[in-house]
Amino acid sequence: MLDLATPLHALRGLGPKRARDLEERGLRTIEDLLFHLPFRYEDRSRFFPIASLVPGLRATVRGRVVTSVLRRTRARGLTIFEALVQDDTGSIRVIFFNQPYLRTALPAGRDVILHGEATVARYGRRGLVLQGPQFEALSDEDQEAIHTGRVVPIYARLPGLSSRAIRRLIHSVLKILPPLIPDPLPPGLSEERAFPARREAIAFAHFPPQDADLSDLNAFRSPYHRRLIFEEFFFLQLGFALSRRQREVLRAEPGLRVDDAIRARLRAALPFPLTAAQRKALKEIADDLMSGRPMNRLLQGDVGCGKTVVALLAALLAVENGHQVAFMAPTEILAEQHHRSFRVMLQGTGYAVGLLTAGVTGSARRQVVLGLRSGAIPFIVGTHALLEEDVRFSSLRLAIIDEQQRFGVAQRARLRAKGARTDVLVMTATPIPRSLALTVYGDLDLSVIDEMPPGRRPARTVVRGEESRPAVYDFLRSQVKEGRQVYVVYPLVEETDRAGLKAAVEMQGMLAHKIFPDLRVGLVHGRLKTEDRDAVMGEFVSGRLPILVATTVIEVGIDVPNATVMV
Numbered sequence: 149m150l151d152l153a154t155p156l157h158a159l160r161g162l163g164p165k166r167a168r169d170l171e172e173r174g175l176r177t178i179e180d181l182l183f184h185l186p187f188r189y190e191d192r193s194r195f196f197p198i199a200s201l202v203p204g205l206r207a208t209v210r211g212r213v214v215t216s217v218l219r220r221t222r223a224r225g226l227t228i229f230e231a232l233v234q235d236d237t238g239s240i241r242v243i244f245f246n247q248p249y250l251r252t253a254l255p256a257g258r259d260v261i262l263h264g265e266a267t268v269a270r271y272g273r274r275g276l277v278l279q280g281p282q283f284e285a286l287s288d289e290d291q292e293a294i295h296t297g298r299v300v301p302i303y304a305r306l307p308g309l310s311s312r313a314i315r316r317l318i319h320s321v322l323k324i325l326p327p328l329i330p331d332p333l334p335p336g337l338s339e340e341r342a343f344p345a346r347r348e349a350i351a352f353a354h355f356p357p358q359d360a361d362l363s364d365l366n367a368f369r370s371p372y373h374r375r376l377i378f379e380e381f382f383f384l385q386l387g388f389a390l391s392r393r394q395r396e397v398l399r400a401e402p403g404l405r406v407d408d409a410i411r412a413r414l415r416a417a418l419p420f421p422l423t424a425a426q427r428k429a430l431k432e433i434a435d436d437l438m439s440g441r442p443m444n445r446l447l448q449g450d451v452g453c454g455k456t457v458v459a460l461l462a463a464l465l466a467v468e469n470g471h472q473v474a475f476m477a478p479t480e481i482l483a484e485q486h487h488r489s490f491r492v493m494l495q496g497t498g499y500a501v502g503l504l505t506a507g508v509t510g511s512a513r514r515q516v517v518l519g520l521r522s523g524a525i526p527f528i529v530g531t532h533a534l535l536e537e538d539v540r541f542s543s544l545r546l547a548i549i550d551e552q553q554r555f556g557v558a559q560r561a562r563l564r565a566k567g568a569r570t571d572v573l574v575m576t577a578t579p580i581p582r583s584l585a586l587t588v589y590g591d592l593d594l595s596v597i598d599e600m601p602p603g604r605r606p607a608r609t610v611v612r613g614e615e616s617r618p619a620v621y622d623f624l625r626s627q628v629k630e631g632r633q634v635y636v637v638y639p640l641v642e643e644t645d646r647a648g649l650k651a652a653v654e655m656q657g658m659l660a661h662k663i664f665p666d667l668r669v670g671l672v673h674g675r676l677k678t679e680d681r682d683a684v685m686g687e688f689v690s691g692r693l694p695i696l697v698a699t700t701v702i703e704v705g706i707d708v709p710n711a712t713v714m715v
Contacts, residue, residue: 150324152179162317169307178321182350184314185376186301189365192263192282193298193358199237201266201276208263208296209278211235218251233260241269241277259286261296282312294319299356299365318354333379343375350376388591391444401569403440404469404545413468414461417493420601426454429595433462433573436593437546443571449597451577452604458597459548459573460490466571467499467526471545475529476563478551480505481685485707486550487529494527504530504539507682535562543567549574621663624713628667628694633711636697656697664695673699 155177157167175181196207216231229250231242242262244250254260264281268274284296294300294315303314329347331338343349352372356365364370368377422430429447436443449455463473475490477483487503494501502516502525519525523542528534544567549555564570574592600606612620624634636659638652652673660669670684670693687693689708696711 150178150321151326152177152182152329154178156181159317159321161320166308170309173306175306178325181318181321182354183376183380184303184306184318185353186303188302189356189362190300190302191362192296192300195297197237198233198235198240201240203266203268203276206263206265208261209233209235209240210259210261210297211239213254213256213258213260214239215256216251216254218248229254233262240266241273241275242281242283243277243279245280253285254283260284261286261293263296263300294355298358299360299362301354301356315354322351322354333382338375341378342371343378344372346375346379348372391591401440403438404434404465404471406434406438406465410465410468413497414464416496417461417464418457419493422457423454423597423599423601425449425597425599426458429597430458430461432593432595433458434465437462437465437571442569443573444592445573445595446592447573447575447595447597448580449575449577450579450600453597453600455575455577455597456486456489456550459550459575460493462573463527463546463548464494464497464499466546469545471526471543472520472523472541472567473527473546473548474534474541474544474563474566475527475548476534476550476555477529477531478555480507480531481682482550483529483531489707490527490529499527500525502528502530504528504533506531506533507679508533532559534566535559539566541566544570546571546573548572551576620715624695624715625664625667627713628664631710632713633688633691633693633708634695635711635714636695637714638697638699652697652699659695659697667695668693669695669697671697 155167156162156170156175157164159167159178170176170181175184192208194208195210196205198209198211201207201209211233212235214232214234216229219228219230220226221228227246227248229244229247231250231254232239233242261284262278262281263283264278266276266278269277282295282300284293286293295312301315303311305311306314309317325347327347328345331346333343337343338345344352349372352360352370353376356370360370365373368374429449433443433445433447436445447455447458459475463475466473475486477486483503483505487501491501500519502519504513504516508516516525516528517538517540520528521540521542533539547560547563547567547570549560549563549572560572560574564572627634636655638655653671656669656671660667670688672681672684676684684693684696688696688711691710
C-alpha cells in the first residue's frame with residue numbers, strides 16, 4: 149500500500165533513471181515529491197469563446213478537434229502537427245512543432261482544452277493560431293482536467309520532468325494516497341492553531357479548488373499553505389535546537405588562554421584601531437573560544453566593515469595557543485587575495501600562512517598537505533580543496549568560512565570534522581534582519597558589525613531606466629578619465645544560465661567595439677579556464693584594465709580599491 153515513505157522508484161511510469169535523477173536532487177520518497185510545492189499558480193479556469201479571441205490575448209478555450217494532420221518539412225526535418233479546433237462560436241488553428249505523438253493524442257473528434265496566446269499566423273492560411281499551447285485531451289471516461297480549465301499549479305523543473313509532467317505525477321499520487329496520513333506535529337498543536345489536516349493541506353496546495361483566491365495562492369497566504377509553511381519552520385527550528393543541545397552536552401575542552409603576551413601580539417598585528425563594533429564582535433568570539441564549549445557563530449557585516457580583520461585576530465588567538473586554523477573562501481580569486489593580505493599582516497609573527505586551491509598542484513600541493521599534517525603550517529587559506537580526503541590537520545581548532553551562503557551545511561560539517569574539536573566561525577556580507585538570521589541560521593550564534601571604519605564613504609545606489617543608457621555611458625567614461633575603474637555585472641540565475649552568459653559576452657563586445665573603442669574592456673565568467681580568468685583579474689587589479697564585464701564570478705570582497713562604480 150502506498151504511503152509517504154514509499155520510494156519514488158516504486159511509482160508506475162517514473163522509471164529507474166528518472167528516479168535516480170530525482171534522488172540526486174534530494175527527492176527520494178512520496179513525501180519528498182509532495183513537498184515539491186508549486187512556486188506560482190495560473191488561472192486557466194475561465195473559458196473564452198473561440199470567436200472572442202484577439203491577437204495577444206492569453207486565454208483558455210474548449211472545443212473539439214475537427215481535423216488534424218502531421219507534416220514533415222524537407223528543409224530542416226521538422227514535424228508540424230496542425231489541428232483545427234472548433235466550438236459553438238468558431239474555430240482556430242493549433243500548431244505544434246516536433247511533437248509527432250500528438251497525431252494519436254489529438255485525433256479528429258477528440259474534445260480538448262487549450263491554453264495559450266492567440267497570434268496572427270505568419271505563414272499558410274491567414275487568421276489566428278494558437279502555437280504550442282498547453283493542452284488537455286479529454287475522454288468520455290475522465291473529464292477531469294489538471295493542466296487547463298482550472299487554477300493550475302506551476303512547478304520548478306526537475307531532472308527529466310517538466311512542470312506538466314510533475315503535475316501529472318503528483319495528481320496520480322494524490323488519487324491513491326490514503327485519506328488519513330500521519331501528522332508529524334506534536335499532539336494538540338494543529339488543533340490549537342486551527343490548522344487543516346495535513347493531507348487536506350497538501351492536496352489544496354497542489355490542486356486548489358476553482359473558488360480559491362488567486363492572489364492568496366500566489367502569496368501563499370491560504371490556511372493550507374500556512375500549515376505547510378509552519379510545519380517546515382517547526383522542524384527547521386527543532387533541528388537547530390537539537391544541534392544546540394548536542395553542542396551544549398559535549399564534554400568541554402580546555403578553552404584558549406589569553407594573557408598579556410598574546411594581547412600584545414594581537415595588537416602588534418593590527419595596522420589600525422578597531423571600531424567599537426569590531427571590538428564587540430571580537431570579544432564575543434574570544435569568549436566562545438575561551439569557554440571550552442564548541443563555537444558555532446555567524447559574523448555578519450557589510451562589505452568593508454572589517455569582518456576579515458576580526459576573523460584574522462580570532463585565528464591568531466588560536467595559533468598563539470598552539471593550534472591550527474583553516475580559512476575557506478568560495479573562489480580561488482578570493483582565497484588568493486586573503487592569502488596575500490594575511491601574509492602581510494602576520495609577517496612579523498613568524499607564522500606560516502599556506503594556500504590550498506585547485507590551482508595548487510604537484511609538489512607544491514604535497515608540501516602544503518605535509519605541512520598541515522605535521523603542524524608546520526598553522527594557518528591555511530583555501531577553497532573546497534580543503535575538504536579533500538587527504539587533507540588532514542595536526543590540531544585544527546578553528547574553521548573560518550567566508551561567504552558562508554556559498555557553502556552547504558554538509559561542507560561546513562566536513563571541514564569541522566577535520567579536527568577533534570573544531571570551533572566554527574562563518575561570515576557573510578548579506579544583510580539579514582536579526583530575527584530572520586536567528587530563524588534561518590538558528591544553529592548559529594550571531595555577531596554583527598554595524599559600523600564602518602572612520603573615513604569610509606558609504607556606497608550610493610541609483611536606478612536608471614533604459615532611456616538613461618547614454619548618460620550612464622558618459623558617466624562611466626568620466627570616471628575612467630579620472631583614473632577610476634568600472635565593473636559591469638551580469639548576475640547569472642544559475643551556473644548553467646546560458647542566456648545570462650550570452651548577454652555578458654555580447655555586452656563586452658558592444659562596449660569594447662562601439663561604446664568605448666578607445667578603452668580596454670575585459671570579460672570574466674565561470675566558464676573561463678582558471679589561468680585565463682586570473683590573467684584578466686590580474687590586469688584589473690593592477691589597474692591596466694579600466695572596465696570589466698563580469699558574471700557572478702566577481703565575488704563580494706574582491707579588493708580593487710580603484711574600482712568605484714558597479715553597473
